[in-house]
Amino acid sequence: MSVAEIVVNTLARGWRRTADRRSFLASAAVVGSALATHPWRYASRPVSAYDSVCGDGAACADGWSVFCCSIDGANQCPPGSFVGGWWKADQSGFCCGSARYYVDCNATCGSDWKCHCGSGSCDQRRVACNQFRYGQCHQEIDCYGPVVCRVVTCTPPWQFDPSCTATSLTDNRTATHSAACLPGDCPSQITRYWYDHGGPGGSFGPQRAAERASKAGGTVAAYRDGLIYVLRNGQLHTLTGATWDRYLAAGAGAGPLGDPSSTTYRDGVASWVHTTGGLLVTSAAGAHAVIGDLLGAYTRAGGTAGIGVPVEERHVVRGVTSQRCSHGILYGSAATGAHAVAGPEYRLYASRGLAGGKLGLPVSDRAAIPGGGVQVKFQRGRIYTRTPGGASAPSTVSVEGVLFDAWARNGGSGGRIGFPLATESAWRGGSLSQPFEHGGMSWSATHGPKFVTGPLWARWQGLTANGRNSVGVPIGDVEHRTAGSTRISCERGAVIDGGGAGPVVVHGAIWDAYQRAGAERSDLGLPVSDVYVLSRAAGARQRCDFQHGRLTWDPATGAVTRG
Amino acid sequence: MRTPLSAHGISIGLPADFEGRISLRGRPGRPGTVRSVTGRGAAAAVTEPVAPEPLAPGERHYPVSHVANFPLPPDRGDFGCGAVDRMTGSHCLIALVEYGPECVGTALFAPAGMPTPAVSAFGPDTLQHRISGQLGYQRFFTVSGRPFCLYVVLGGARNAAALVGRVRSVLAATTVAAA
Numbered sequence: 001m002s003v004a005e006i007v008v009n010t011l012a013r014g015w016r017r018t019a020d021r022r023s024f025l026a027s028a029a030v031v032g033s034a035l036a037t038h039p040w041r042y043a044s045r046p047v048s049a050y051d052s053v054c055g056d057g058a059a060c061a062d063g064w065s066v067f068c069c070s071i072d073g074a075n076q077c078p079p080g081s082f083v084g085g086w087w088k089a090d091q092s093g094f095c096c097g098s099a100r101y102y103v104d105c106n107a108t109c110g111s112d113w114k115c116h117c118g119s120g121s122c123d124q125r126r127v128a129c130n131q132f133r134y135g136q137c138h139q140e141i142d143c144y145g146p147v148v149c150r151v152v153t154c155t156p157p158w159q160f161d162p163s164c165t166a167t168s169l170t171d172n173r174t175a176t177h178s179a180a181c182l183p184g185d186c187p188s189q190i191t192r193y194w195y196d197h198g199g200p201g202g203s204f205g206p207q208r209a210a211e212r213a214s215k216a217g218g219t220v221a222a223y224r225d226g227l228i229y230v231l232r233n234g235q236l237h238t239l240t241g242a243t244w245d246r247y248l249a250a251g252a253g254a255g256p257l258g259d260p261s262s263t264t265y266r267d268g269v270a271s272w273v274h275t276t277g278g279l280l281v282t283s284a285a286g287a288h289a290v291i292g293d294l295l296g297a298y299t300r301a302g303g304t305a306g307i308g309v310p311v312e313e314r315h316v317v318r319g320v321t322s323q324r325c326s327h328g329i330l331y332g333s334a335a336t337g338a339h340a341v342a343g344p345e346y347r348l349y350a351s352r353g354l355a356g357g358k359l360g361l362p363v364s365d366r367a368a369i370p371g372g373g374v375q376v377k378f379q380r381g382r383i384y385t386r387t388p389g390g391a392s393a394p395s396t397v398s399v400e401g402v403l404f405d406a407w408a409r410n411g412g413s414g415g416r417i418g419f420p421l422a423t424e425s426a427w428r429g430g431s432l433s434q435p436f437e438h439g440g441m442s443w444s445a446t447h448g449p450k451f452v453t454g455p456l457w458a459r460w461q462g463l464t465a466n467g468r469n470s471v472g473v474p475i476g477d478v479e480h481r482t483a484g485s486t487r488i489s490c491e492r493g494a495v496i497d498g499g500g501a502g503p504v505v506v507h508g509a510i511w512d513a514y515q516r517a518g519a520e521r522s523d524l525g526l527p528v529s530d531v532y533v534l535s536r537a538a539g540a541r542q543r544c545d546f547q548h549g550r551l552t553w554d555p556a557t558g559a560v561t562r563g
Numbered sequence: 564m565r566t567p568l569s570a571h572g573i574s575i576g577l578p579a580d581f582e583g584r585i586s587l588r589g590r591p592g593r594p595g596t597v598r599s600v601t602g603r604g605a606a607a608a609v610t611e612p613v614a615p616e617p618l619a620p621g622e623r624h625y626p627v628s629h630v631a632n633f634p635l636p637p638d639r640g641d642f643g644c645g646a647v648d649r650m651t652g653s654h655c656l657i658a659l660v661e662y663g664p665e666c667v668g669t670a671l672f673a674p675a676g677m678p679t680p681a682v683s684a685f686g687p688d689t690l691q692h693r694i695s696g697q698l699g700y701q702r703f704f705t706v707s708g709r710p711f712c713l714y715v716v717l718g719g720a721r722n723a724a725a726l727v728g729r730v731r732s733v734l735a736a737t738t739v740a741a742a
Contacts, residue, residue: 057692061695062692063690063692063693063694063695064692065692087640087641087642099619115688126693129688129693130688130689130690130691130692130693131686131688131689131690131699131701132642132689132690132691132699132701133701133703134642135662135666135671135703135712136662139666139669139670139671139672140669140670140671141670141671142670142671142673142703146688156619156620156621156622158621159619159620159621165623165662165663165665165666166621166622166623166663167623167624167625167662167663167666168588168618168622168623168624169627169640169641169642169660170588170640170641171640171641171642171644171691172638172640173638173640173644173645174640174644
């Protein structure tokens with residue numbers, strides 16, 4: 001029972017002790033109009049708080065049925081009853097001059113309602129006594145008990161209860177009937193809606209804060225179990241369930257979300273409502289707010305249809321804001337602005353360690369690139385999704401860290417090696433390599449970044465699987481040691497072209513011996529074969545053929561010999 | 564000697580000391596009007612007082628007939644509120660309230676034909692609102708393809724048998740044309 005009800009009922013009980021029936025009736029005309037006012041005003045007057053609040057026929061002996069809210073606080077049919085029918089009273093002050101509707105709740109056959117008088121309130125009308133039915137609702141039910149109680153509403157019953165027909169029946173003599181637990185004169189649109197859903201004992205529960213102007217225009221009122229708000233355009237909406245819980249946890253209207261500014265939108269996976277400070281998205285992942293700098297990024301990324309639903313609240317760590325979504329992540333900082341990484345770029349970004357990896361924070365949204373495809377720029381890298389020439393499907397790759405630094409300095413995608421074709425490979429010892437459209441790059445701690453193009457790169461790349469090969473990564477740029485020859489030196493060998501057999505690979509002890517002999521300038525000339533084994537036996541000797549001889553390495557002795 | 568009262572396909576033979584109204588609130592095309600056919604021992608008359616407010620979207624009104632052996636006040640609820648407060652022990656009120664055609668065929672309106680109330684079917688709690696000494700009776704039914712509720716109030720138990728006899732005679736003289 002509200003404070004107002006307690007005061008009114010206390011005063012009412014005092015009034016009843018001193019007022020006889022004659023004086024009650026004599027004051028009826030006065031309090032009839034008083035009914036159309038707030039109960040507080042009449043609670044403080046000596047005349048008839050009781051009558052002004054509960055109206056005519058409020059005594060049990062008057063024979064009328066009690067209001068449901070006087071039984072259990074809810075302006076709705078209690079358990080063991082059903083909506084049996086309705087009537088209206090025209091020009092009701094309770095409904096701002098429009099019709100007020102009274103909905104009877106008839107006892108369900110077999111329920112254990114017993115006839116008695118209402119108590120604990122000025123509405124002492126009869127409970128479950130009058131075996132009567134208006135009959136417009138639930139006509140599929142032909143067995144019914146007495147009217148347990150009445151519900152009131154300013155909304156035509158057939159508009160919110162599909163079991164009711166619109167056959168209109170009128171009883172204007174009941175126009176002043178009311179109860180302390182019902183709203184007073186001409187309630188607001190929000191209050192009407194609240195009471196249409198049971199009032200304090202109904203689905204929204206008691207009011208938490210008085211109705212107030214909304215920051216979005218219109219009005220808003222908070223209840224224990226939800227928010228009811230009217231937008232500037234007059235449309236009424238609600239926040240309930242998980243959405244309301246999240247909104248409340250975020251400080252409700254006083255928090256960063258501010259007041260709701262839209263209806264609740266829905267698609268197949270989520271519902272969302274805009275607020276003056278952000279967005280509140282509810283899905284199977286729960287209800288989460290998208291606010292502040294991340295809101296714009298989320299919206300630009302397509303919202304629920306693009307980056308998906310937020311799966312956590314926004315984090316702020318050392319000036320960096322972040323929020324994971326079902327198909328991506330949002331990052332923001334003063335230095336980079338706020339951006340989303342979603343879809344295939346997000347999947348790669350996540351595999352590369354997100355902002356904690358080499359790429360760092362995103363510094364752009366997903367954007368189209370000339371020639372087709374998209375890119376997302378990061379503090380120290382790029383992620384591309386594009387279909388390289390000759391490929392049938394798009395692929396998503398990154399270039400990042402030290403390789404990105406060198407690649408960017410050398411013209412990036414417009415430079416001599418073009419777009420990356422795969423993400424970098426890490427080698428034992430910390431070296432790196434990465435293929436590009438027109439060659440590749442490598443990096444080692446000792447030698448730094450190297451660019452390789454043409455057939456030497458293709459040959460080297462052909463050697464390489466899973467970040468391993470026989471020669472290691474290139475440690476030098478393309479060299480021309482003799483006229484007509486080219487070489488890239490690697491960590492444990494080299495790829496050399498010019499001997500007439502195409503690029504070949506020399507490595508290990510034979511490579512060491514070849515270098516000691518003068519390499520391309522030696523009397524052996526250029527290599528014309530890769531290093532190969534002489535038999536399939538374990539520990540078999542290895543050999544490399546040159547233009548003017550050959551070198552053979554015996555693993556058993558470690559010796560390299562000519563011939 | 565009965566005076567015929569007829570409107571909206573409902574015809575009631577009024578005994579000499581009865582009066583009746585067949586009313587229709589808010590007829591389509593004339594929002595805010597109440598159309599009544601009145602009879603009391605004389606030819607029926609038609610009145611069209613203005614009702615206070617327009618219909619709500621979708622709202623539908625159907626004929627409501629009131630027959631009583633006492634003067635009916637002009638401002639009555641459809642189930643006789645306002646009239647029943649004036650009844651004495653020798654009075655009776657019959658309200659025949661029609662519903663929309665969508666009600667036909669529902670369980671509530673399944674009983675067919677005009678009811679014939681028995682004295683034993685009246686009770687002090689079978690009332691829209693209880694008034695000490697009064698007895699009430701209520702039945703939903705369908706006749707001639709039209710759904711109705713019959714609600715009867717007797718002013719007192721002492722004359723119940725006689726009053727029920729008079730009610731039954733009025734109902735026997737009541738016909739409803741097909742929808």
